[in-house]
Amino acid sequence: MTSNSVCKVLLDILADAGGRQIFGVTGDALNPLLEAMRGDGRFEWIGVRHEENAAYAAYAQAHLTGGIGICAGTVGPGALHLINGLYNARREGAGVVAITGQVAHRERGTGYHQEVNLEKVFEDVCGYQAVINSPDQMPRLAQIAVQRALINREVVRIELPIDVSEQQVPSLHQLHPILKTPSTLIPPESEIDRAAEIINAGRKVALFAGVGCREAKNKVLALSQRLNAPITHSLKGKDIFDYDDPNVVGMTGLIGNPGGYHAVRDCDVLVMLGTDFPYEWFLPEKAKIIQIDRNVEHLGRRAPIASGLLGDVGATLDLLLPKLAAKDDRSFADHQVKLCTKWLAQQDRDSSLERDTEPLHPQLFARQVSDQAADDAIFAMDIGECTVWVARHTRMKGGRRMVGSFNHSSLGSGLPSALGAAALDPQREVWAFCGDGGFGMSMQDFVTAVRYEWPIKVLVFNNQTLGFVKMEMEVAGYPLNPAATDLVNPDFAEYARVCGGDGVRVEHAADIPEAVARAKASRKPFIIEAMVTPGELVMPPHIDTKMAWGFGMSKLKEGILLAKGEHAQWDNWVKELKANL
Template identity: 40%
Template sequence: MSLTVAELLVETLAEIGVRQVFGIVGDALNPFTDAIRRQDRIEWIGVRHEEGAALAAAGQAKLTGKLGVCCGTTGPGGNHLVAGLYEARKDHAPVLAISGGVPSNLRGTDYLQEDTPDLLFRDVAVYTQTVAAAAQAPAVFHQAIAEAYGARGVAHLNIPPDVFSAKVPHSVPSLATLRPRPEIAPAADDIAAALALIDRAKTVAVFCGAGCRGSEAELVRLSDRLKAPLMHSYRAQELLSYRDPHWIGGVGMIGSRAGVDAVKEADLLLMLGTDYPYGDFLPRHGNVVQIDERAFALGRRAPIALGIVGSVRPALTMLLDRLAQREDGAFFAKASAARREWDEMLDEKADPARSADRIHPQAVARAISDAADDDAVFVTDTGEVTLWAANWMRQTGRQRITGSFNNAAVGTGLGLANGVAALDRNRQVILHSGDGGFTMLIGEFMTAVEHKLPIKVVVYDNRRWGLVHLEMEGAGVPAADGASFPNMDFAAFARACGATGYTARDPATLLTTVRDFLAAPGPTVLHAVVDPDEIPAMPHVDVAQAWRFGIAKVREAVGGVLGRD
């Protein structure tokens, strides 16, 4: 029996393992959503804003490496997908975005909601195509999904309703090819060159990125073999337990002084599976070996001596087969001592009893981390909240961490968390969000309620755009109008949605409140009222920057006496 284009698309997605499609129903999508309704392999999850659909699909793809799918109908419905799709584009995650088109016979007449979607999606997508005829659909479906997997990015299809409803002559070919890319083994000559550079270096440090996933055992062996500290990007923080002695800390604002110093002070830095964008925290001496699957990423953040195209795990296996054991552990011991000193500072700032009358955001982040399930997934929105959640977390090594890593967009957390929760409703998903970010796409909390996605949302209420305040103060200027704002009662909002809400104001009851919050069934909000004047611990803030913070505070206090020019 022949299928319609809509039925073929649903069947194809189901065959390659897609289990949810996120979107909002409407006109041009009717044949597609009806085809989903008439089968039981793919779940339709209706969202409250199409951006939430794109974020949910991106959240799934970033966590699993498998295809996430979202859709929006004609014109504005598809347009709203674009902002959320940048999450997949910037974090190199495979997503298929489907937009409905105006009827084929009306294109070019300035019809209601008509636009040019292939032009609109061109920047965010590695592939974009309008399906103009049913006979075109099988090959285009294959190409779109293959591009999403092969280029690790967004593929976009625009399909008019008459094409969706038309019969298609045959199925999508070569489904077995539609899967994540396999690992790539590096060239043996490149490994030999890396061994020579390592042999000449007195001290070695290792900077690990998300490309190290699956290589955790090899990283530990490498650290032991070279007496080399392991530092990590934020995306790679999850790979090893916080308590693992090899895992010295992060680099940059989301990091530690121990990590920053070890990267800068080592004779040779190994950059493994990371395209870390902040070159100021990378060495400029050029004694760097970078290993990455993406040839275009080699050497673009810092000068390097050797770039190796390949996946981290096979590269480390080849290195470890030939690396000699080192005995001098002084550099590693120095980094470990610096880590212990930094950890003591973190512990002190995370103590709920540090103040009797206010809750510090570090205490919230640490309490959530320590009470979370051993295999929880943490989603972190963007802003000052990222610094609290990341720097005060003590991950188990089995937990996952995700967020807007390279797009760094505020307000993405709810959509990402919904997508992750839909993968497994029995796995704990915890979202750290600022008050500004939570209210940006607040309707997506109702998506969680409607579809029984039991996300746990911690809202840090400091009544301001916290990172904006820090940036302004770092520049020595007072915070501008609009940098602060009033807030609703977020716990009451959760209850109004039919969910559960808690409020934390008293540091004496913080730990009990956090435990109750995480134990509550279904979607739940914790409204954490935190000290708005807390400044994150940043290992790279120098004396001049600290002085500018002070000047800004004085200017705010005197309210213009010193002038605002």
């Protein structure tokens, strides 16, 4: 295949944008792409067992590097399997390039084998689709797509019909260098002045920081010091701000803590910094809100704002800080720090190895991983109760990073996100926190870690139930439905060994530190199967009347079902009482 083939030119464009690895499952329409990669030296094809996992891995790479991630699926079903992982990338604002095959043009519209109208299917998830109908379109359309993925942080798709992908590009005139650095965005001075006026008039100012603060942490801390303002952060901001940082009081929301909750709810001025926190009922109703974000769609869509500053957090704070008067009163910040410190002490007690009731409390495992993991470890989170244990019982000291399905909240994202992270640097320590439900959806690709010798460490919380769904049912007032939430699991530790990795099942608290140490030292992919109670309750920082009423009604209904002979309800009560008393 010559240097001007459609696929070779595509590889040139992807390489210029920083692409190095492509996750996917090959097939007939992708075979020319694989052949173009042969001997190229710039790219590594990473063959996974399911395309959805390829998309999650590509998302993780884009999220962690700020560059692009690349995934691929062939005609029809192979392309369709990418979609859920791509939706996750879209919701997280990650630049992912999806390469898909397509049937030959002469077969289009005939109901040909595996024919799917991919343009329609991908219309919602993709910011741009480059459908290569002729070789001369390749340079221009592919560059538009890759450029948008890299700078706009969009999901894009490049379609390669089988009758086009092997052809030669007639001219490279349209090729040009990819723009790699986005422009800095700042708001007009009039809006800066208005925001400064509101902040200067406030008595109890709080900061609410999100992932948009990644490159501006020190400036946010300086703002907090100037205003004596507590810093609450979103879940996506957890690997930016740690409790060791001055005035940081952690998270709000259902998995937050009282310090973070009251800092946001009780302030008279709230400054939202690079966050699109979606739960409006945790935002203040009477405070004046100032929001700084480089995405205009985020401004004011969660709560009414008094001032919206369209710009990068760091560049905007450079202009805002000199206009702000220092505030001497620390009483508001000190109160939230006190609430947070008290809560952290309780979390330490909850995660102590002395709480050796069996089945074990899941907090113990998260705490031990946090205590032993490397300072630059990457934590890949699945969705469910395991998200809570990571949020509450791990610390993001040093250069630790976190990746997960934060906005899309899709089960099964933890393991493939860990694969993407491990592929970037196999020497960097990567932990996947998975519930048994989430791990069961993606566990086939544990063998991918074995194949490529990535020593990922997978902590599987095995409580034989969809625990978070069970709690959602209870809070909503529904009784336990074991037919829907109970799980039958294999021996996950043995599964790891069968796949060629290693693993250990842990049932006693005293064995947890050694298990974590074994996983950390292992040069093989490793599974810690944590046998934990399904009765652990996740308590939010503030319980309102609706939550209490719903939980009470669920218990009443469970009692009625128990009286009718549904003995699973009694078993559930026993587990919950044992875990929480």
